[in-house]
Every structure is written in C-alpha cells, then in structure tokens.
Amino acid sequence: MVKYQYHLSYDFTVYTVKHTEVLRPIIPVELQYKENDPIEFTMLIDSGADFSLISQDVAASLGISTKRYPDDTIQGVTGDTSTFTEKIMIRFGMGHKYEFKKEIPIQITKIRGYPFIPALGRDPIFKEFDIHFRMGLPIKERKFVLSKLF
Amino acid sequence: MSGRNTMRDINDEYEWVHNQNLKKFKGKWIAVINKKIICSGPYADDVVKEAKKISKETPFLIKVPTEEYLSL
Numbered sequence A: 001m002v003k004y005q006y007h008l009s010y011d012f013t014v015y016t017v018k019h020t021e022v023l024r025p026i027i028p029v030e031l032q033y034k035e036n037d038p039i040e041f042t043m044l045i046d047s048g049a050d051f052s053l054i055s056q057d058v059a060a061s062l063g064i065s066t067k068r069y070p071d072d073t074i075q076g077v078t079g080d081t082s083t084f085t086e087k088i089m090i091r092f093g094m095g096h097k098y099e100f101k102k103e104i105p106i107q108i109t110k111i112r113g114y115p116f117i118p119a120l121g122r123d124p125i126f127k128e129f130d131i132h133f134r135m136g137l138p139i140k141e142r143k144f145v146l147s148k149l150f
Numbered sequence B: 001m002s003g004r005n006t007m008r009d010i011n012d013e014y015e016w017v018h019n020q021n022l023k024k025f026k027g028k029w030i031a032v033i034n035k036k037i038i039c040s041g042p043y044a045d046d047v048v049k050e051a052k053k054i055s056k057e058t059p060f061l062i063k064v065p066t067e068e069y070l071s072l
Helices: A056-061 B008-018 B044-054
Strands: A004-011 A013-017 A020-024 A026-032 A039-045 A052-054 A072-076 A078-093 A099-109 A131-132 A141-150 B029-032 B037-041 B060-063
Touching: A004 A026, A004 A099, A020 A078, A026 B037, A039 A052, A056 B044, A099 A141, B029 B044, B037 B044
Parallel strands: A039 B060, A052 A099
Antiparallel strands: A004 A141, A013 A020, A026 A039, A026 A078, A072 A078, A078 A099, A131 A141, B029 B037, B029 B060
C-alpha cells in the first residue's frame, strides 16, 4: 500500500465555455529564478505535457534572459515550437510541512503569450506526487488531490 | 520585493480572485496584491514591471481565460 507524506487538495477552477462547464486543475504557485524576485502565478496541471512550459513573457517577468537561442523543439497540438530550458524554483502547497519547494526544469517558448497559461507538466511533479482528478464526484467533493510520495 | 511566508495566503487570494467579475480582463494578465487588482495587460513581463512601480510586495499574476476551450 502506498503511503504519502501529505495531501494537497484543491478545488477545480470552474469556467463556462460556450455554455459548457469546464473544470481546470489550476494551482497557485510561486516561481523564482536564481536570486531574482519571486512572482506568484497560477499553473495548469497538464498531464499531457512531458515537462513544464511557460511563455517568453512569463520567463522575462522572472528575470530570465529570453534572447538566447532555442535548444529544443516541442511538439504540441498546434504544431512545433522552439524552446529553451531553465531551472526555476517552484513553491506550492498549504504552508509549513505541507509545502513543496524544488528547482525544476521548465521549458520556455520563444513566443510571447504562448502557452496561454503556464503549464505544470509530468516531469518531475508526477514523480513527486500521485495526482487524482476527482471530476466525477458530487460538486462539493469534486477536487483534485496531490498526494506527496515519500 | 518580498515573498510570502506561507502559501496559505496565496490560496486564499486565488479563491478571492476567482469569485470576482473579471469579464473586462478576458485574455489579459492581472496583477493582484492583497486582494486588489492593481494593473493588467496582455503580457506578463509588462504587467510585472507596472506592478513593481505600484508596490514592493510580490504580485500574484493570473491569466484571465477567454471563452475558448484550452489545449496546450
């Protein structure tokens, strides 16, 4: 039986798109690049993404130079996008011992405004947490839960 | 600029933001400090620059969605 250090339970962010209810697993996080000022963002938990991904303007807001040449290409549903990768400190949770803080690799596009929202991909977050998307439960129980592995 | 000691505040702030009427900010970034939207714009770096002129506190940046389905 899997044992966990702690559980982080979040409500889905609920939107109405074309008269349809859409539930998005979005969490507030703090991002910090090196010793620069931290900035708080929301990130979409994206189980379809290999790594986390942010836009050029989000990277610039963290003080990352976006003038360097891309060193990789990612394939998405809208085509190929050039990226480069930086290690960025991420912090999220509920505080004290229920807080996750780690430097993770994040891919940065060369496009301002794409992706639309910063995306938290599988590596390494899905190695650190078991993530349960409980969308099918009654409204009050409809949460997504990040369970921290030892 | 100072970061928060606890992440609980940011979770509360996000809940507050999501309960606001954000129609006029669709597709834009908003900067929130102490449950107040202090500035907005199409790009995160520009919004952070503006927020830093207004406050020394860590801004919370949120992209307000448009009424489109999202697939990255």
